[in-house]
Amino acid sequence: MGTELLYMLPLAIASFFAIFVPIFDVMSKSNKQVVFYATLLNFVLIIISSINLLVGYYSFYDFSLYFGGYTSIFDSLFSTAAILTLLGTKQYLDKQEYHYKEFYSLLNLALLGMMIINHAGNLLIMFIGIELMSISFFVLAGFIRTKLFSIEASLKYFLLGAFATGFLVYGMAMIYGSTGEIEFSQIAQKIATSNFNFAYMAIGMGLILVGLAFKSSIVPFHQWAPDVYTGAPTNVTSFMSTAGKIAAFVAFILITKHLFLPTDKMIFNALDSTTQITKSAQFIIAILSAMTMIIGNITALVQTNVKRMLAYSSVAHAGYILMGIVSSSINGWAGISFYAAAYIFMQIGAFTVVSIIENKDNSRMNLQDYNGLSKSNPFLAFAMSIFMFSLVGLPPFGGFFGKYFLFYSAIQAGYLWLTVLAVISSLISVYFYIGLIINMYFKDQVNPMEKLHLGTASISIIISIIGILTLGLLPDTLINTAIKVFTNF
Amino acid sequence: MTALLLTLFLPLIGALLVLFVDKTLEKFIRYFTLGTSILTFLVSLALLFAFDPNNPNIQFYINQIWISSLDTGFRIGMDGMSLLIVMLTTFLSPIAILASFDSIHHRQKEYYFMILILQFAMTGVFIAMDTFLFYIFWELILIPMYFIIGIWGGKNKIYATVKFFIFTIVGSLFMLLGIIWLSQYVGNHILTTGFTTDYLLIKDAAPSIPLNYQAWLFWAFAVSFFIKVPLFPFHTWLPDAHTEAPTPGSVILAGVLLKMGTYGLIRFNLEFFPQASMEFSSIISWLAxxxxxxxxxxxxxxTDIKRLVAYSSVSHLGFVVLGIFSMTAIGLQGAIIQMVNHGLSTGMLFLLVGMIYERRHTRDIAEYGGIARIMPVYATFFAIAMFSSVGLPGLNGFVGEYMTLIGAFTSPILNNWAYTIVAATGVIFAAVYLLWMFQRVFFGTNDNPANHTLKDLTKREWTILIPIVIFIVWIGIYPSTFTNISENSTRKLVNKIEQVKFNRTPYPELDKYIDNLKTDKSVQNKQNNNGK
Structure with missing residues (x-):
């Protein structure tokens, strides 16, 4: 029992802080520091307690929640993303003259939502997690309410998000109607023994797929993403487009693993129709993945606003991650975990640089504003080029190895055509990532930018760089851990 | 083995140290970089002496597991073919760095950091014995080269560097796909031990891949290498990149980077897919x-001297590719010696062009004339480099071209004289364009007043050029010093290829030698066991 309590610790810590940070907030009206440090403490504690759990590869299932195993990996990833965002935020909010403590409470709540998705063992708990996360994000996106862009982003996100949630919950209801169960393991059991209503199941799966595809901004359900990502405060975008997206992918993994693509050792002597469903679901997801990669990258190609370009590129990266879902194997899931880690570092790093460079009135976000950055702010230019090279997928950076592993898993699953498309879309992406470096290093500006003040954001950038290099040069630890935890998944 | 590790890592260590030097200490950075590079060259000489040319296998092999779940390791080693090219790399790098003293004037700290990283990656490409590691070094080249052309290049640098980057990455991403697919197929279907990127394992297993898969894999690798070589019609990035790059950049680009392509063709395409290589050898030879x-x-x-030299690279590398796809021992050896030759002679031509550019800031042939009277020493050096490039007997270029042509002529796989006959006319054309250019620049009347005050070579420029001239003459007069090193490695490869095609081994003595090695080892092992 003692160890099991230890395994519940990350979720317990997150819940405790999510509930009590708003209370600290009210109590310490004048002092922003308290809330900031309480939030930081929360994230650090979650990381420490989850990484500690990874050593034993132990996992168990109780109260409809999973503990240990893969959840520890994703818990630590989410809180890493949260720490990086938190460190970058202080500076940004000060610049916007909108430094209110509620921000930190919302960050805690969003993190708790993600962790609940991650630990979820049945449809309803997953739904609660998704809602908790999404609602926090709706508010965060409109956090700077004196700005029209921010409000627009928030409203757009809320309206469309609510609509997508409708799809999701309706799909869940259908699946419940079809099988009479909400626990994943029970549903999987029913599917394996062909003890379910085929029509409801197919509709339910389709609806859930739409809902999740919206949350993880997969083409053709991605239309909200660029507007919301551009309008929201930059640091919120960085958190939303990394941790938020990965949380949606965790939900994707859980749903596909149990419902769509039960490829494990379970005796699968079901009806042909079930196999049919599985096959076509896999194919549909593969097509979504291909479309996401290609459309995301092509649209990013023509953007002149850096933030918007990164928003589209984050859509494209969702496509790469989806390849791991398509292959639906241990390697695929391990690849997703690895890519998620690399993606968190490179995307948050890039957005942090953008947030430092942008002005209070949302100007200075165009490509030509970055001209000559290597002379005025060499550190920022250096960091940004590392993030860009990693996003392109050049070795020896983390992004490369993540892609390598995802490609491998897709090829192993027999999806060579998908990998070829992924390669082609990476080629397209080279142009705009490299274009930013051209502006920073090879061009000059008439009025050079002033030396920018970094504050705590520099810590966030340095951690990101170290993270990218570590993942690129020593991928062994993470990938082995991921493979081990997913073997017992 | 320590020497191999040092050859690889000294430039990296140097580069990291440069990062910590204050950027105002430009002189210190320059000499520190040069020192690192010369030290690396000296260390690599130790490799040359420790190398056993009789042994056709991979020597100095180091196998350190890196990513255990993918059986990817830090595996390095070299055989005769890689040794020569590694020596070329360590030899040309200090020369390029010394040449940078005159041609690089701003952002020096970044520049010397980049060039050391470049040297590290280039060495890595030639000694990697693991497909994954090879790919990492291969791509790592891109980043420093991209910056070197983009920051320190000429007028049209952005266009040139983006073109270079995109051309290269198009090829290499398909190679990545090939690497993954190959490792997957070999690991799971042939060896059944799971995914592996171990070069030595794949080398033995890959030839048994069915031909229809081999063909796809062959092209996945080959396109990437052809772009790098560059083989016609993938060559269009080269004139731009060469012309816009700063002088040392051009030297490294022509001297070493292009060899990565031809080296890759031998190391991967011929070794992994002998059947597919024979299938496509005639098409590729015609392209060459x-x-x-x-x-x-x-x-x-x-009209631009530098562009002229750049296009001459396309022509010279054609000989190398022809030699490789003749798949005879003499053709392969000719290809390797021609790679070294091209590095020396074209590298020297670029250096010479850079020297006159520093003085006059133009490379337009029409701007010059009658230079020989004002700069006699310069003209002499230029003549040596030019004759070496033309292929005058007694200098190095002749040896390489002759051997590749003989290889193509006697090749049982190409089995057609036409390649040699047409290719040989290329030698005549080379004489035409180089001699004509030489005549227009160095002879005739010195009409342009801007040319009247030109100064002849400085001591530093002498120092740069003399070592290259020594090797140009050495290879020309006594090539055996160099061909001996690569002889057995190429013969082993030819044995493998002819085994597949004609079921015969033209050099049976090698197999005996390898068997002897094995028995030696087993005897030693037994003795060791008995001792215990």
């Missing part, structure tokens, strides 16, 4: 021949 003629013709009409 077309490249020889086309490069020469286009070079003849250039």
């Amino acid at each position: 021949v077309v490249g020889i003629i086309y490069g020469a013709l286009v070079a003849a009409i250039q």
